[in-house]
Amino acid sequence: MIRITAIRKVSYPDLIAKYENPIEHTCDVSEGQEWISIDGECPEGMCPSAWSSMREFVEALARGEGNFYDGWMKNPKSAMISCNDGFRPVSFYIEVI
Numbered sequence: 253m254i255r256i257t258a259i260r261k262v263s264y265p266d267l268i269a270k271y272e273n274p275i276e277h278t279c280d281v282s283e284g285q286e287w288i289s290i291d292g293e294c295p296e297g298m299c300p301s302a303w304s305s306m307r308e309f310v311e312a313l314a315r316g317e318g319n320f321y322d323g324w325m326k327n328p329k330s331a332m333i334s335c336n337d338g339f340r341p342v343s344f345y346i347e348v349i
């Protein structure tokens with residue numbers, strides 16, 4: 253099983269004002285929110301855009317792989333991945349449990 257935890261959510265109002273068209277609904281993810289992936293599958297309720305950013309790492313960890321980029325993470329069975337929203341990215345800690 254893989255735990256996915258939303259660690260940090262940031263917003264760049266200057267970029268939003270300069271480049272983004274107004275939208276009514278933005279990210280619903282909250283810091284501290286957790287999901288569990290079983291067998292590398294997308295957890296229920298996971299943002300599809302965030303999932304596309306982390307899927308390969310979750311699947312690799314579920315297969316028993318790890319140690320990405322030759323020692324990038326202190327815990328070799330983990331990864332820190334951000335979603336691909338350039339205006340309000342969320343950083344997710346992904347770890348084998």
